[in-house]
Amino acid sequence: MIKLTRRGTIGLGLGAFFALASASTALAADTIKIGYPANLTGIQASLDGPMLNGAKLAASEINAAGGVLGQQIELVIYDSKSDSTTISTVASQLIDSDKVVGIIGFADSDSVLAIGPQVQKAQIPFITPGATSPKLPSQLGNEIFLAAFGDNVQAAVGAEFALNKLNGKTAYLLTDIGTEYTTLLSDYFVTAYEHGGGKILERDTYKIGDKTFTAQIAKLKALSPQPDFVYASSNAEEIGLILKQMRQAGINLPVVGGDGYDTPLLIQVGGDAAKDTYFTTHAYIGEGATPKVQAFIDAYTKSAGNAPENAFAALGYDSVKLMADAIKRAGAPDPAKIRDALAATSGLDGVTGTITYRPGISVPDKSVSVIGVKDGKLVLASEAAPTFVAEP
Amino acid sequence: MTQLDYILQQIVNAVSLGSLYALVAVGLSIVFGVLKLTNFAHGDVMMVGAFGVALLVGIGVPFPVAVICGIAAAAVAGFLIERIAYRPIRDAPDVARLLTSLAVTYIIENVGILVFTSSPRNFPLPDILNTSWEMSNGAITFTSINLLTIALTFVSLLLLGWFITRTTTGLGMRAAAEDMSAAHLVGLNVNRLIIVAFIVASAYAGLAGILWAAQAGVVQPQMGFTPLLKAFVAAIIGGFGSIAGALVGGYILGALEIFIVAFLPSSVSSYRDAIVFAVLIAFLLVRPGGLLQPNREIKL
Secondary structure (H helix, E strand, C coil): CHHHHHHHHHHHHHHHHHHHHHHHHHHCCCEEEEEEEECCCCCCHHHHHHHHHHHHHHHHHHHHCCCECCEEEEEEEEECCCCHHHHHHHHHHHHHHCCCCEEECCCCHHHHHHHHHHHHHHCCCEEECCCCCCCHHHHHCCCEEECCCCHHHHHHHHHHHHHHCCCCCEEEEEEECCCHHHHHHHHHHHHHHHHCCCEEEEEEEECCCCCCCHHHHHHHHCCCCCCCEEEEECCHHHHHHHHHHHHHCCCCCCEEECHHHCCCHHHHHHHHHHCCEEEEECCCCCCCCCHHHHHHHHHHHHHHCCCCCCHHHHHHHHHHHHHHHHHHHHCCCCHHHHHHHHHCCCCEEECCEEECCCCCCCCCCCCEEEEEEECCEEEEEEEECCCCCCCC | CCHHHHHHHHHHHHHHHHHHHHHHHHHHHHHHHHHCCCCCCHHHHHHHHHHHHHHHHHCCCCHHHHHHHHHHHHHHHHHHHHHHHHHHHCCCCHHHHHHHHHHHHHHHHHHHHHHHCCCCEECCCCHHHHCEEEECCCCEEEEHHHHHHHHHHHHHHHHHHHHHHHCHHHHHHHHHHHCHHHHHHCCCCHHHHHHHHHHHHHHHHHHHHHHHHHHHCEECHHHHHHHHHHHHHHHHHHCCCCHHHHHHHHHHHHHHHHHHHHHCCHHHHCCHHHHHHHHHHHHHHHCCCCCCCCCCCCCC
């Protein structure tokens, strides 16, 4: 609790500073304004940073092609510091002062939970490129849309990959109980894995921010018989460290997890220890990608100065395209009409797959990529839609 | 793996974690002992040490040299903090001093964020420190950095013990800690003693920060907060202001955190932090002065 309050206060001051800095740029006339709060600093930075670059790329492509409804679109960007208090300040700024017609943002469910009540109350359509809790729309309301698959889907693909490809009949489950994303992902994994006939031998927990996992690892090592693999429901900052400490303790089991792994930190911090690690994510962005993804990689590299860091870059890109498509079909930059148009999205062809919302469901059905680490590089291990998915 | 191996492994884990907590807590206690000030900036001085090493190694400085420079940078940071922020308000009420110490934390951390951004960056560790060692046919493992942490904690605390019991400056520091105005009356240069206390405590913080980052694998401007909180708890368990108390408190906290996970079922161990703080509250109810100061009440 102390941590949150303290971070909150720091964020508040800096948030206000950035709010002032970018408010002056938001005054350009005749643009359709889309709010874009991004956790450019703090714990979510390695996901939100690339995502924003992808979003900017999409916006400039749309504008170069003439914009939507004859107007240019403009992303109104604020740094929300991975902090719930700042997110809420930034949301008021976007809604009350900038008068945006829609908002796009965040790679994690906790940040979406922080902004959700405000966008819902103001009735502004909101797309989250990277948050994956399938519960978000039912928790927050009908203005909330996911551009990514739900955690129940990726957990199910992870479970089926472990069962079928790794022949993992028994598992050790390690869960970060400090965030909504990892807690839910872990629960969905258990449901899908046990449904598929897998058996969980032992469960352990830790909390985001922990640096020592030796006690849990020793417990895993003492298991007899040893499990076939480890499912670690972890965020980006811890997974590298968990792998390192696990390998140092002499445990060479395969490790499986979710899209929280998908940042450069996995290999930077994990190093050699990241071998035999697999994670489910939104798209495979690397050597031998599909032509559509390759075109995105080239455009991103040109605009951002480096290759896409992870699949979140593509999600940011797809989300802006998704919003622009809805504005076009709405026929006017009116939040209520845009929301209805968004809900009717069908067959939108994105870098991370096709986005269609079934009636009343704001989570798209998309396929999931499984990426593995081989010789310090990411390789596509499998791409699949699950056969069984846990209820949200 | 036998039951005995498992217990030994968890003891190794606890001692390694406890050493780190003890090292941070001792630095916190040195300053509190002399100034009766909770130095929240202690965690940020740790950050200065760790960042110093990361940046220097990044430009090609050999690791051991970078470590010495990092510790020196932390000592200088501590000196400056005392001179600029704490000395002018030394006689101010406790609340004002506490708030100043918080303000220093905010300033250092936010300057860090503005200069380096708050994204974590890799902490470069030579391979030799990443090597793991094993005993009992691989049932018990530990890394060089674990061993080094334990050894450095041990050696540096022996040095500190020698310093405060055998040297004139050290004795003076203890006198000032006992009663600052009396120390002044008998002719001790109190300003000098306080500066020495800050430099020593900050050098410890620098060392602790480097070891912390070495275990964590990353550095970032906000990295000092968690260790500070842990050290605070350790120091309170042991008896705030008592160096031996901080040491004992650090090991108790490390052991609690490891053993709760190691020996309780996971449905219970997910309440680890709640259990640790419940123990802390229970402790303060029974021994308000902490383990080694049973009769003195803690005033922060």
